[in-house]
Amino acid sequence: xxxxxxxxxxxxxxxxxxxxxxxxxxxxxxxxxxxxxxxxxxxxxxxxxxxxxxxxxxxxxxxxxxxxxxxxxxxxxxxxxxxxxxxxxxxxxxxx
Amino acid sequence: xxxxxxxxxxxxxxxxxxxxxxxxxxxxxxxxxxxxxxxxxxxxxxxxxxxxxxxxxxxxxxxxxxxxxxxxxxxxxxxxxxxxxxxxxxxxxxxxxxxxxxxxxxxxxxxxxxxxxxxxxxxxxxxxxxxxxxxxxxxxxxxxxxxxxxxxxxxxxxxxxxxxxxxxxxxxxxxxxxxxxxxxxxxxxxxxxxxxxxxxxxxxxxxxxxxxxxxxxxxxxxxxxxxxxxxxxxxxxxxxxxxxxxxxxxxxxxxxxxxxxxxxxxxxxxxxxxxxxxxxxxxxxxxxxxxxxxxxxxxxxxxxxxxxxxxxxxxxxxxxxxxxxxxxxxxxxxxxxxxxxxxxxxxxxxxxxxxxxxxxxxxxxxxxxxxxxxxxxxxxxxxxxxxxxxxxxxxxxxxxxxxxxxxxxxxxxxxxxxxxxxxxxxxxxxxxxxxxxxxxxxxxxxxxxxxxxx
Numbered sequence: 001x002x003x004x005x006x007x008x009x010x011x012x013x014x015x016x017x018x019x020x021x022x023x024x025x026x027x028x029x030x031x032x033x034x035x036x037x038x039x040x041x042x043x044x045x046x047x048x049x050x051x052x053x054x055x056x057x058x059x060x061x062x063x064x065x066x067x068x069x070x071x072x073x074x075x076x077x078x079x080x081x082x083x084x085x086x087x088x089x090x091x092x093x094x095x096x
Numbered sequence: 097x098x099x100x101x102x103x104x105x106x107x108x109x110x111x112x113x114x115x116x117x118x119x120x121x122x123x124x125x126x127x128x129x130x131x132x133x134x135x136x137x138x139x140x141x142x143x144x145x146x147x148x149x150x151x152x153x154x155x156x157x158x159x160x161x162x163x164x165x166x167x168x169x170x171x172x173x174x175x176x177x178x179x180x181x182x183x184x185x186x187x188x189x190x191x192x193x194x195x196x197x198x199x200x201x202x203x204x205x206x207x208x209x210x211x212x213x214x215x216x217x218x219x220x221x222x223x224x225x226x227x228x229x230x231x232x233x234x235x236x237x238x239x240x241x242x243x244x245x246x247x248x249x250x251x252x253x254x255x256x257x258x259x260x261x262x263x264x265x266x267x268x269x270x271x272x273x274x275x276x277x278x279x280x281x282x283x284x285x286x287x288x289x290x291x292x293x294x295x296x297x298x299x300x301x302x303x304x305x306x307x308x309x310x311x312x313x314x315x316x317x318x319x320x321x322x323x324x325x326x327x328x329x330x331x332x333x334x335x336x337x338x339x340x341x342x343x344x345x346x347x348x349x350x351x352x353x354x355x356x357x358x359x360x361x362x363x364x365x366x367x368x369x370x371x372x373x374x375x376x377x378x379x380x381x382x383x384x385x386x387x388x389x390x391x392x393x394x395x396x397x398x399x400x401x402x403x404x405x406x407x408x409x410x411x412x413x414x415x416x417x418x419x420x421x422x423x424x425x426x427x428x429x430x431x432x433x434x435x436x437x438x439x440x441x442x443x444x445x446x447x448x449x450x451x452x453x454x455x456x457x458x459x460x461x462x463x464x465x466x467x468x469x470x471x472x473x474x475x476x477x478x479x480x481x482x483x484x485x486x487x488x489x490x491x492x493x494x495x496x497x498x499x500x501x502x503x504x505x506x507x508x509x510x511x512x513x514x515x516x517x518x519x520x521x522x523x524x525x526x527x528x529x530x531x532x533x534x535x536x537x538x539x540x541x542x543x544x545x546x547x548x549x550x
Contacts, residue, residue, distance in 0.1 A: 008239030009143040029141035034238045048471040054223030058230035063502035
């Protein structure tokens with residue numbers, strides 16, 4: 001299910017967050033993108049065709065990795081550091 | 097005097113150091129949380145890996161650059177995690193988190209770097225497909241491979257570097273698929289005289305990849321990245337035969353493209369670089385643009401790599417100092433300009449060794465997504481040419497929304513230019529240049545404006 005595979009940084013302190021309501025663990029120094037894509041294989045559905053997306057450039061240029069917080073804020077996953085207690089939401093079901 | 101430097105990669109840091117050495121205190125604004133740029137990007141928190149693990153043969157350069165930046169920290173006004181989203185006359189609009197400020201400046205040095213140049217293929221929007229630069233960031237900054245079995249595809253020196261870094265870090269690399277022919281690599285023999293260490297390092301990467309059983313293929317024509325929910329494989333043509341390889345991730349790119357939005361907003365004149373098939377700000381050998389007081393250095397001024405970026409950053413800093421009427425070291429300027437000229441010559445060799453896939457624009461199918469933000473297809477460009485007589489990129493953007501999405505053409509712009517020009521039977525420069533619009537990247541709507549007094 002995970003897209004990314006951790007090769008290093010596996011001894012760093014755990015950071016807890018929620019993803020679509022489920023408790024998850026990342027590592028200190030993770031970006032939101034890393035934290036999500038080490039558990040899941042997508043970040044969002046595209047705006048028009050609803051195709052799955054999971055980021056692309058990882059340097060804040062392509063704007064393809066937006067996710068939501070549960071209070072409705074939109075954040076760019078690749079340039080946002082994971083913080084303890086973050087409540088993240090990925091829009092992965094097609095909107096009716 | 098209050099110069100503003102945008103970007104804290106090799107060019108920006110060296111420019112800042114040069115100003116500091118002349119007693120000038122610049123403002124340095126960078127989007128990243130710490131200095132180094134993309135090439136020498138630092139981790140968010142330290143981990144068990146050494147500089148050598150992260151930066152390989154460039155570890156000493158990376159460490160030296162980070163040390164330089166740390167050494168001038170108290171003599172610059174540094175704003176990390178900050179985006180310059182607009183420039184007007186001698187004022188930059190900069191947003192940090194949810195706060196935007198107006199930062200007045202006397203001079204401007206743009207060191208905005210580059211991103212991967214990508215070309216669309218069927219399947220390029222699938223989860224598991226990342227740019228080469230993105231694949232490298234995942235590894236260096238995050239300690240992650242982009243998948244269990246990774247294929248690297250495209251052209252340019254970064255293709256082999258990233259593949260080698262992955263293998264070294266313990267990732268499984270299924271193949272390196274180079275779109276340029278093996279015969280093009282003969283050009284590197286010319287480069288042996290100019291930059292022997294760089295060329296030999298490249299050969300070492302390839303031989304080590306092969307020794308570890310990584311398939312390295314040349315003259316590859318990508319057909320598609322296979323999969324529905326995520327990457328399942330790559331299909332390509334090679335010497336007339338079709339091949340398929342199972343993998344769960346693809347890192348790809350075709351050299352780099354400059355980030356030039358701020359130079360555009362600063363009013364700089366642009367020229368078309370035929371070798372790099374891209375528009376770049378016009379500049380003299382010192383980095384002076386067509387706008388007085390505006391300088392440009394590093395990959396944002398035309399792709400030349402990290403070593404050149406350091407030299408160009410210092411050179412631009414010296415130009416600013418000289419233009420301000422202060423004394424500069426003429427001998428040092430001579431050294432910098434000679435070294436830069438040597439690297440520029442070597443870039444010609446690299447472009448010949450990793451040529452752009454010129455057949456792409458005419459052979460890519462109509463139904464392939466061109467613009468991943470707005471989901472506009474290649475065929476929509478051709479239809480706009482055929483039915484509406486479009487021949488220029490900004491008109492194409494108005495009619496089809498290509499380049500109008502969140503990335504503002506960063507991902508699709510090069511490809512749109514190629515497809516548009518090919519459909520019109522013109523050379524790429526005839527398609528014109530996508531104009532930059534503020535904010536140059538999306539910013540939160542809730543930002544609170546705040547004036548900063550200088």
